[in-house]
Amino acid sequence: MQKATRQQTKEQNRNLVLKIFFERSSISRAEIARMTHLTRTTVSDIVADLIEEGLVAEIGLGSSTGGKSPILVSLVDNSRYFIGIDLAYNMFCGAIINLRNQISNMVCLPADGMDGEKSLKAIFEILDPLTRSDCQPILGIGVGTPGLVNSREGIVVNAVNLGWYDLPLARILESRYRLPVFLLNDCQAAAMGEFIYGQSPPASPNMIVVRAGHGIGSGIIINGQLFQGDGGAAGEIGHVVIVHKDGLPCRCGNFGCLETVASARAVVQQAQSLAGNSIAAQAGKDPHSVTLETLEKAVENGDEAALQIVVQAGKYLGLAVASLVGMLNIHNVVLMGEMTRFGNPWLKAIRDTVAKTALSRLTRDATIHIGSLRENGVILGAAASMVSDYSLLFGNTHLIVEQSHLINSVERAREQQLSLD
Numbered sequence: 191m192q193k194a195t196r197q198q199t200k201e202q203n204r205n206l207v208l209k210i211f212f213e214r215s216s217i218s219r220a221e222i223a224r225m226t227h228l229t230r231t232t233v234s235d236i237v238a239d240l241i242e243e244g245l246v247a248e249i250g251l252g253s254s255t256g257g258k259s260p261i262l263v264s265l266v267d268n269s270r271y272f273i274g275i276d277l278a279y280n281m282f283c284g285a286i287i288n289l290r291n292q293i294s295n296m297v298c299l300p301a302d303g304m305d306g307e308k309s310l311k312a313i314f315e316i317l318d319p320l321t322r323s324d325c326q327p328i329l330g331i332g333v334g335t336p337g338l339v340n341s342r343e344g345i346v347v348n349a350v351n352l353g354w355y356d357l358p359l360a361r362i363l364e365s366r367y368r369l370p371v372f373l374l375n376d377c378q379a380a381a382m383g384e385f386i387y388g389q390s391p392p393a394s395p396n397m398i399v400v401r402a403g404h405g406i407g408s409g410i411i412i413n414g415q416l417f418q419g420d421g422g423a424a425g426e427i428g429h430v431v432i433v434h435k436d437g438l439p440c441r442c443g444n445f446g447c448l449e450t451v452a453s454a455r456a457v458v459q460q461a462q463s464l465a466g467n468s469i470a471a472q473a474g475k476d477p478h479s480v481t482l483e484t485l486e487k488a489v490e491n492g493d494e495a496a497l498q499i500v501v502q503a504g505k506y507l508g509l510a511v512a513s514l515v516g517m518l519n520i521h522n523v524v525l526m527g528e529m530t531r532f533g534n535p536w537l538k539a540i541r542d543t544v545a546k547t548a549l550s551r552l553t554r555d556a557t558i559h560i561g562s563l564r565e566n567g568v569i570l571g572a573a574a575s576m577v578s579d580y581s582l583l584f585g586n587t588h589l590i591v592e593q594s595h596l597i598n599s600v601e602r603a604r605e606q607q608l609s610l611d
């Protein structure tokens with residue numbers, strides 16, 4: 191028992207020191223001792239171990255503050271790697287991320303209209319070359335997937351677009367690649383990405399990240415940790431009914447969900463319905479040629495009808511943001527996803543609606559802005575959730591993965607067909 195406690199203390203101290211190496215480009219042993227309040231001997235022992243592991247290295251001398259110049263030690267950026275995957279609705283992308291979150295070896299595949307089995311094969315097509323790349327060792331795979339996800343069990347409970355129901359994706363990938371796999375809802379992964387790597391360092395350890403693209407969802411960070419709720423679906427705001435009378439049918443089976451009025455898909459549909467009018471004039475007369483880009487251009491060119499579509503979508507999203515701000519009293523709200531392309535008119539509609547519909551005391555200090563990470567937010571966030579588990583860096587994870595019947599998992603899972611409600 192005593193031994194276990196000593197071991198735990200040792201790991202805690204090691205993690206404390208590692209955290210500093212991740213936060214600083216380089217640092218001396220003495221400075222680490224000052225920051226951590228550990229003794230110089232303890233710090234020296236830990237650093238010696240980390241050097242032996244190849245995780246950090248001495249890189250030269252720092253400037254002297256009077257006495258001898260201190261030796262600077264730094265993380266070895268390319269000593270370990272992770273893979274991050276973003277299963278976006280029209281494109282699957284995966285990449286390798288080093289310890290400094292630098293992305294390389296990006297592989298993307300179009301993913302439109304694939305069924306459950308094809309979606310899974312596409313992931314293999316991305317992961318096969320990535321896991322065999324020169325970037326070694328790879329320590330784990332983080333996956334950001336749309337839909338309801340049970341991260342603890344590694345199961346995609348329901349991803350309508352991908353045709354996955356109760357799919358044990360983590361086990362399938364762990365079995366194939368013999369690596370730990372961590373699944374996250376894509377909005378939650380994006381929230382992690384934005385919180386850790388976003389441009390301005392967050393002033394508070396709390397953050398709401400709302401992702402408005404093809405679908406809508408949010409990720410909630412509380413005290414620097416992703417809050418997933420009891421069932422893993424915290425922040426799943428896209429299917430909250432927001433139009434109560436004559437709402438449009440939603441892909442979830444309900445009517446009037448937030449996604450039916452505020453998503454990228456919703457605004458494109460509305461723009462297409464204006465075919466023959468101003469927007470279609472720019473896109474030709476075919477409604478199907480009206481895309482998000484067409485709408486964006488129309489707004490930029492001062493097309494009033496196009497602007498109205500975007501502003502109305504912003505107002506609806508604002509209602510959902512106001513609920514989140516009112517419920518959680520989190521000041522820092524970051525917006526991500528394809529809808530952010532509409533910039534100021536959209537953002538202003540959201541801000542105005544939040545100011546009007548939530549308690550002024552709560553919204554007064556809230557800042558709502560567009561995030562700095564664009565297309566790589568989910569990949570970085572999915573990988574980040576693994577990097578933060580320092581124990582993975584030491585290769586002491588042993589996977590116990592059952593090999594049998596995994597190939598048939600998709601078929602079995604389909605039969606169970608869990609639905610959103």
Ligand SMILES: [Zn+2]
Pocket residue numbers: 428429430440441442443444447449
């Ligand atoms: Zn819905």
